[in-house]
Amino acid sequence: MKSGDYVLRETQISSNFGRLQSAGIECTLRRVDFTPNSKAKRRYQQLQDEKNTSLAKTQANRKNALNSTGPKTLEGKNVVKWNALKHGLLSKEIIIKAGDGKESKAEFKVLLSELREDLQPEGILEEMLVEKIVICYWRLRRALRCEIGEIRRDLDTASFKEIFRRLDQVRFEKQFLGLGDSRHNLEKNSLGLHYLLGVLEDVRKGVEEMGHLSEESMKQLAKNFGGDENGLTHWCFIFSKMATEGPEEAKRDPEHYGDTPAPEKCKEIISRMINDEKKKMEDLKEIIEENENLEMEAKIASLSLPSKEAVDKILRYETTIERQLYRAMSELERLQRQRKGEFLPPPIHVEVSSDK
Numbered sequence: 001m002k003s004g005d006y007v008l009r010e011t012q013i014s015s016n017f018g019r020l021q022s023a024g025i026e027c028t029l030r031r032v033d034f035t036p037n038s039k040a041k042r043r044y045q046q047l048q049d050e051k052n053t054s055l056a057k058t059q060a061n062r063k064n065a066l067n068s069t070g071p072k073t074l075e076g077k078n079v080v081k082w083n084a085l086k087h088g089l090l091s092k093e094i095i096i097k098a099g100d101g102k103e104s105k106a107e108f109k110v111l112l113s114e115l116r117e118d119l120q121p122e123g124i125l126e127e128m129l130v131e132k133i134v135i136c137y138w139r140l141r142r143a144l145r146c147e148i149g150e151i152r153r154d155l156d157t158a159s160f161k162e163i164f165r166r167l168d169q170v171r172f173e174k175q176f177l178g179l180g181d182s183r184h185n186l187e188k189n190s191l192g193l194h195y196l197l198g199v200l201e202d203v204r205k206g207v208e209e210m211g212h213l214s215e216e217s218m219k220q221l222a223k224n225f226g227g228d229e230n231g232l233t234h235w236c237f238i239f240s241k242m243a244t245e246g247p248e249e250a251k252r253d254p255e256h257y258g259d260t261p262a263p264e265k266c267k268e269i270i271s272r273m274i275n276d277e278k279k280k281m282e283d284l285k286e287i288i289e290e291n292e293n294l295e296m297e298a299k300i301a302s303l304s305l306p307s308k309e310a311v312d313k314i315l316r317y318e319t320t321i322e323r324q325l326y327r328a329m330s331e332l333e334r335l336q337r338q339r340k341g342e343f344l345p346p347p348i349h350v351e352v353s354s355d356k
Helices: 010-024 040-065 072-080 089-094 107-117 123-175 182-184 190-209 215-225 232-252 264-302 306-341
Strands: none
Touching: 010 306, 072 306, 123 182, 123 190, 123 264, 123 306, 182 264, 182 306, 215 232, 232 264, 264 306
16 A cells, blocks of 8 residues: 555544554644635735725715705705605505405505695604505595495396296296196296296107107196196197097097097197197296396396495494594694694593493
8 A cells, every 4th residue: 555644634533544544554643734825814914904994984974974964955855755654664554465455556655645745744743644544545445345346246146146046946846846836836937937848849849750649748748737627738638649549449430439630630739739838938938037137127226235234344444444534634734733833722532432
């Protein structure tokens, strides 16, 4: 093994020296004096000079600032006079900065700037009152937006709610068809009439294909239109039976059944009866739909005002804000009149409580 001199840091001696000896490497330990060379000395001196220069420059800037009188022109003074409340704490918190209800920070700043220009506050207290007035107005605008939202929420869902109500009524009445007045209740609803018209159309198509009523068509007629004597179901059943059994009966007993209409004639009669019933229902459906549209228009008109619960909530909110707004306006007016030299008596505060 080639021997050599290794310079090791003191922190590595304990961990590495034993390894080198076990590997057969001849090691010689010597202490190294870490004295900065000329290059390091120059860099150190440079940093110290920069530090001293920065400190001297900072002190000079501070001394010059004491002699500054600020802006001298009227325009400059108008620009800097709002610096005290440039980032008002209340203004920061009032604006909704994210989400669906995000508000415009620029609009708030414009409103605040215009009101400052109009009221010309002087001093921190007057500045705070102006900011308070703007915040109250901003909150009143939010209350108005809430009122519009309450109205829109009811208006936007009114049509869907009415349709679902009619659908639920149709589903309910269909469960009890054949009992009581369920069919008549369906005829009072445009969706119910639409359902009954669909049943008649299915039966008519079956008759056109088969020439008579199928067993399923008979069940549907009996279920949805009843089995009253001289009713639609009764006569459709009679002529359907004539169409299927009439020719055989006429052959067997010509004396009694010889004048039985031919199957094609029976088919025509059944189709005509179904079409007549459809026509009556279609005319009724037009009348019912017109009435439902008028009812819907009246309901929408009634929803132009929010609900009583929403009105109570909004009025309480607005009353509280308006009280704060008028108090801030009165206090600002009082401070400005005092500043102009007018004598004003101290304000009188009256608190009314309903607590017993």
